Amino acid sequence: MDDLYRELIIDRYQNPRFSGTLDPHTHSYEDDNPVCGDHIRIDLRVDDKDVVTEAKFTGEGCSISQASADLLMEKITGMPVAEVRTLAKQDILDLLGIELGPVRLKCALLSLKVLKGGVYGLDEVMSLDELAES
Amino acid sequence: MADTHTMDIKRIRADFPVLDVEVKPGVKLVYLDSGATSQKPVQVIERMNQYYRAENANIHRGVHKLAEQATEDYEGARGKIAKFINAAKSKEIVFTRNATESVNLVAHTWGRSNLQAGDVVVLTEMEHHANLVPWQMLANERGIRLEFIPVTEGGVLDMSALPGLLELKPKLVSFTAMSNVLGTITPVAEIVKAAHAAGALAMVDGAQSVPHLPTDVQALDIDFLVFSSHKMLGPTGLGVLYGKEALLEAMPPFMGGGDMIKRVKLREFSTAGVPHKFEAGTPAIAEVIGLGAAVDYLNEIGMEAIAAHDRELTAYALERLEEVPGVWIFGPGIEHKSSNASFTLKGAHPHDVAEILNRHGVATRAGHHCAMPVHEKFGVPATTRASFYLYNTKEEIDTLVEALYQVKEIFK
Numbered sequence: 001m002d003d004l005y006r007e008l009i010i011d012r013y014q015n016p017r018f019s020g021t022l023d024p025h026t027h028s029y030e031d032d033n034p035v036c037g038d039h040i041r042i043d044l045r046v047d048d049k050d051v052v053t054e055a056k057f058t059g060e061g062c063s064i065s066q067a068s069a070d071l072l073m074e075k076i077t078g079m080p081v082a083e084v085r086t087l088a089k090q091d092i093l094d095l096l097g098i099e100l101g102p103v104r105l106k107c108a109l110l111s112l113k114v115l116k117g118g119v120y121g122l123d124e125v126m127s128l129d130e131l132a133e134s
Numbered sequence: 135m136a137d138t139h140t141m142d143i144k145r146i147r148a149d150f151p152v153l154d155v156e157v158k159p160g161v162k163l164v165y166l167d168s169g170a171t172s173q174k175p176v177q178v179i180e181r182m183n184q185y186y187r188a189e190n191a192n193i194h195r196g197v198h199k200l201a202e203q204a205t206e207d208y209e210g211a212r213g214k215i216a217k218f219i220n221a222a223k224s225k226e227i228v229f230t231r232n233a234t235e236s237v238n239l240v241a242h243t244w245g246r247s248n249l250q251a252g253d254v255v256v257l258t259e260m261e262h263h264a265n266l267v268p269w270q271m272l273a274n275e276r277g278i279r280l281e282f283i284p285v286t287e288g289g290v291l292d293m294s295a296l297p298g299l300l301e302l303k304p305k306l307v308s309f310t311a312m313s314n315v316l317g318t319i320t321p322v323a324e325i326v327k328a329a330h331a332a333g334a335l336a337m338v339d340g341a342q343s344v345p346h347l348p349t350d351v352q353a354l355d356i357d358f359l360v361f362s363s364h365k366m367l368g369p370t371g372l373g374v375l376y377g378k379e380a381l382l383e384a385m386p387p388f389m390g391g392g393d394m395i396k397r398v399k400l401r402e403f404s405t406a407g408v409p410h411k412f413e414a415g416t417p418a419i420a421e422v423i424g425l426g427a428a429v430d431y432l433n434e435i436g437m438e439a440i441a442a443h444d445r446e447l448t449a450y451a452l453e454r455l456e457e458v459p460g461v462w463i464f465g466p467g468i469e470h471k472s473s474n475a476s477f478t479l480k481g482a483h484p485h486d487v488a489e490i491l492n493r494h495g496v497a498t499r500a501g502h503h504c505a506m507p508v509h510e511k512f513g514v515p516a517t518t519r520a521s522f523y524l525y526n527t528k529e530e531i532d533t534l535v536e537a538l539y540q541v542k543e544i545f546k
Contacts, residue, residue: 005544014545039515066483
């Protein structure tokens with residue numbers, strides 16, 4: 001019907017590959033999009049070489065927020081943390097392969113915000129607004 | 135279903151220019167979001183336009199022609215609004231920025247001068263955040279105790295809990311007359327009567343009810359009523375607080391500044407009488423005059439007719455939505471509700487539902503609708519809400535339902 005609901009997004013929303021929690025984990029962080037109440041938690045296992053060996057998410061939210069979380073977990077599995085830190089808005093848009101308006105952009109970026117929160121720790125996290133404008 | 139009322143919807147729709155908007159070429163707007171804000175008839179838009187084009191002046195104290203005229207029109211609108219809710223006196227109408235500010239005004243002034251630590255305020259579980267957070271702030275600040283009339287599984291107030299709550303000798307019972315999420319119409323007269331018998335004041339959040347149902351503050355014996363201009367065909371930036379004169383007189387002022395004073399010296403002031411005591415600074419003059427025009431418009435059509443129309447549309451919407459497999463409707467049946475239908479669709483998140491409806495021109499709202507606790511109570515983080523008003527038609531509800539089948543197609 002249109003780009004926003006392309007097959008990839010619906011498929012990832014309905015059949016996420018990286019949904020769940022990790023116990024034990026090295027990093028765990030969760031956050032909401034206060035505008036719509038979407039919620040995502042991300043658990044990571046980072047090994048002693050600072051590489052993400054496993055990544056999982058749980059959450060509640062629209063197809064865009066959940067599909068982007070699933071795609072993001074796939075992308076960072078096996079990725080050095082140093083590289084994870086450089087991920088930005090455009091990487092998420094590339095994963096989704098669609099253009100997004102300002103409201104849905106924040107849905108898409110929630111998982112990136114949570115990931116950065118988990119990797120950096122609370123203090124240096126960008127707000128969703130800052131991420132959307134980055 | 136045959137029309138049981140005499141409203142000429144075609145003529146009414148012609149008064150609302152926005153209803154001709156195409157959200158994209160060939161797709162007409164189907165506006166089902168009046169619970170968030172209503173559209174405005176040309177009579178309101180033109181009245182405000184006329185004020186700015188030919189009448190603009192600040193009110194009160196000006197002796198020139200325009201200032202006198204503006205004052206008369208501003209105070210005249212106050213009179214119209216008083217009459218609209220059958221207040222005994224115009225001075226019982228206070229203008230604020232929105233219904234939220236009206237609640238805050240009462241919490242700040244009446245609340246701070248009447249409530250001590252341990253005093254009980256009774257609310258309900260279905261309140262909009264506007265009638266919840268100001269009281270939570272007061273609870274944090276001075277230790278008042280909040281109690282809640284529960285909401286039943288069926289989405290109505292559990293009135294059997296009220297006597298027990300009133301035994302706590304609350305000072306105030308503050309509750310919505312119509313839930314913005316469930317659409318539930320609450321038994322206002324019954325609650326007010328019970329509150330008074332227990333020695334409590336009764337405050338009503340009429341943000342949803344005043345636009346949709348006839349309101350008579352004297353018959354209901356309401357102490358405070360708050361409502362909002364922009365949900366009843368008027369402009370944004372304007373709310374109303376109705377309060378019984380004696381209560382308003384006894385309350386300290388809210389904000390300080392010009393217009394709310396009688397005399398000011400360097401180190402002291404005395405306050406003006408009501409309602410001006412609560413209207414510091416230049417108010418929303420054009421908006422007040424615009425709301426006056428909105429009230430004229432509603433009166434001309436008649437609130438009884440509007441209530442009947444909204445109810446008929448809501449009944450039709452519930453009936454049509456129930457036909458859609460996977461739809462779960464939030465709140466009670468038509469016997470207890472009007473003006474909106476909030477729902478979820480299995481397998482599709484409310485934001486996706488609203489987004490896809492939007493592609494068919496259908497404007498709805500998705501989220502918690504500023505009422506997170508009631509969503510939590512029913513275990514849903516968000517719903518999609520379609521809300522109706524005097525300009526909506528059954529054909530528009532048909533469009534909503536057809537578009538919902540498109541959502542199901544995408545999320546099959």
